Amino acid sequence: MAELDDVLVNKFTWKIPNALALVGSRDGERWNAMTTSWIMQLSMEPVLIGVGVDNTSITHELISGGGSFTVNLWSADDTRPFVKFSKPAVLERDGDTITLNGREVEAAPSGAPVFTEAIAWADCVVRQAIDFGTHTLYAGEVVALRIGDDDARAAAMSDTRMKYGGVKRH
Amino acid sequence: MAELDDVLVNKFTWKIPNALALVGSRDGERWNAMTTSWIMQLSMEPVLIGVGVDNTSITHELISGGGSFTVNLWSADDTRPFVKFSKPAVLERDGDTITLNGREVEAAPSGAPVFTEAIAWADCVVRQAIDFGTHTLYAGEVVALRIGDDDARAAAMSDTRMKYGGVKRH
Numbered sequence: 001m002a003e004l005d006d007v008l009v010n011k012f013t014w015k016i017p018n019a020l021a022l023v024g025s026r027d028g029e030r031w032n033a034m035t036t037s038w039i040m041q042l043s044m045e046p047v048l049i050g051v052g053v054d055n056t057s058i059t060h061e062l063i064s065g066g067g068s069f070t071v072n073l074w075s076a077d078d079t080r081p082f083v084k085f086s087k088p089a090v091l092e093r094d095g096d097t098i099t100l101n102g103r104e105v106e107a108a109p110s111g112a113p114v115f116t117e118a119i120a121w122a123d124c125v126v127r128q129a130i131d132f133g134t135h136t137l138y139a140g141e142v143v144a145l146r147i148g149d150d151d152a153r154a155a156a157m158s159d160t161r162m163k164y165g166g167v168k169r170h
Numbered sequence: 171m172a173e174l175d176d177v178l179v180n181k182f183t184w185k186i187p188n189a190l191a192l193v194g195s196r197d198g199e200r201w202n203a204m205t206t207s208w209i210m211q212l213s214m215e216p217v218l219i220g221v222g223v224d225n226t227s228i229t230h231e232l233i234s235g236g237g238s239f240t241v242n243l244w245s246a247d248d249t250r251p252f253v254k255f256s257k258p259a260v261l262e263r264d265g266d267t268i269t270l271n272g273r274e275v276e277a278a279p280s281g282a283p284v285f286t287e288a289i290a291w292a293d294c295v296v297r298q299a300i301d302f303g304t305h306t307l308y309a310g311e312v313v314a315l316r317i318g319d320d321d322a323r324a325a326a327m328s329d330t331r332m333k334y335g336g337v338k339r340h
Contacts, residue, residue, distance in 0.1 A: 004314060012290050012315050013211050013219075015243055017189045017326035040208045041183050042222055043302035044338035049183075050307075052212055073185055120182050130300060132213035132309060137220075139302060144174060145182050156187035156326065168214040 010166030018157040018164070022072040022085050023051050024105065024113040024121075025058075027065030031113050033100050034059040035085040037157045037164045038135070039071060047142045049124050052135045058088050063138050068110035068125045072118035073154040082160055109144045119149040134168055180336035188327040188334070192242040192255055193221050194275065194283040194291075195228075197235030201283050203270050204229040205255040207327050207334045208305070209241060217312045219294055222305045228258050233308050238280035238295045242288035243324040252330055279314045289319040304338055 018037040025032050036059075038052030049071055053060045063069045074081060081103060089100040098105050098113070105113035108123035115121065124140025157164070188207040195202050206229075208222030219241055223230045233239045244251060251273065259270040268275050268283070275283035278293035285291065294310025327334070 004312065008315055008317060009217050009312060011317055011320065012243075012292055012312075013217070015290055015317075015324045016191075016209060016211065016219075016241075017187070017324050018210065019187045019189075021186075038210045038212070039186060040188065040210045040220075040222060041186065041335045042208070042305060042307060044304040044336065046303055047179050047183070047337060048302050049186075050210075052210060071186075073182075120185055122182055128300070128302075130298070132218050132298075133216055134214040135212060137212060137307075142174065142179060142182075145178055147178060147181055147185075150181065153328075154185045154187050156328070158323075158326070165211045166214065167217060 006167045013165040014163050020082060020155050020157045020160065022074060022081065022115060023059060024070035024072060025062035025066060026112045027062045030062055031091050031098070031100060031105065032058050032062050033072070033085055033089050033105070033113060035082045042139050048127065048139045049122060049142060050137050050139045052137050054135055055131065060136060063126065064129070066112060068112045068123065069138060069140055070108050070112045070114045071122045071124065072115045073120045075119050075149065075152040076155040076159045077152070079155050079160045082155070082162060119152040119154060120147045121145060176337045183335040184333050190252060190325050190327045190330065192244060192251065192285060193229060194240035194242060195232035195236060196282045197232045200232055201261050201268070201270060201275065202228050202232050203242070203255055203259050203283060205252045212309050218297060218309045219292060219312060220307050220309045222307050224305055225301065230306060233296065234299070236282060238282045238293065239308060239310055240278050240282045240284045241292045241294065242285045243290045245289050245319065245322040246325040246329045247322070249325050249330050252332060289322040289324060290317045291315060
């Protein structure tokens with residue numbers, strides 16, 4: 001039995017083959033999207049999808065305020081946005097066109113942003129929020145979705161050199 | 171906007187690049203392990219890992235009774251166990267050797283079984299159980315772990331032809 005030290009915990013959690021997506025959020029005029037690898041389905045009836053969001057992030061603030069989020073799956077052929085969306089996104093408006101970090105978004109039925117380039121997205125209304133310590137799990141009921149490109153393979157964490165999870169860095 | 175029908179919901183949820191692992195559970199003399207794709211980290215402090223477990227499964231019964239579970243990551247080169255462990259596992263004892271579906275297990279510190287063949291495992295004590303409808307999310311604090319093979323890549327759902335999730339089948 002190995003001791004439970006931080007290095008081992010990081011090694012283990014980084015080995016979990018995580019998903020990867022851009023999670024859209026909005027509270028009024030504030031829009032954001034953030035790279036997230038803590039995503040999984042939580043229930044089949046109702047269909048609930050959960051995202052784990054850092055309690056200190058803007059996305060946490062906007063989902064708490066706005067009451068919804070979106071899950072945008074991205075093509076494995078274009079993983080560049082994931083690094084870019086690891087920081088708060090830059091919102092720009094040009095007439096009716098709204099972009100986050102230069103990528104076009106529109107409001108899903110819940111109001112939260114979805115990307116026109118996403119290969120698929122789901123719009124989720126928060127039914128429960130559970131604070132587990134450093135992160136809050138938002139359990140969202142899927143209220144709308146779109147498959148943009150049914151042939152594309154959705155990017156996973158393993159398509160990038162990114163790592164996320166493990167122990168809190170102090 | 172596409173309508174929210176079952177086919178679309180299934181398509182979307184199956185596109186989420188899920189993890190894959192054998193989740194071990196035990197209540198006294200009853201031992202089991204089950205293929206699970208709903209796995210993700212929930213918090214960094216404490217380090218919590220969550221698994222989503224069907225409310226009608228033996229694993230649900232054993233985790234509820236035993237109060238712990240294990241997450242066993244498996245090599246991507248050997249995905250055969252995942253189909254086998256989609257049904258309740260067959261326990262066999264031969265002296266001190268215990269197997270589930272012919273694969274050797276031992277008791278982790280919490281008592282739940284871990285596989286000697288796993289490339290890595292984590293032993294998790296349940297801190298919260300949240301029933302989301304069809305499935306319960308067990309949030310377990312990592313109390314022990316072992317990396318058996320640091321070079322092997324952990325299998326993901328996409329390494330198999332399996333699908334899990336979407337809407338409840340009636």
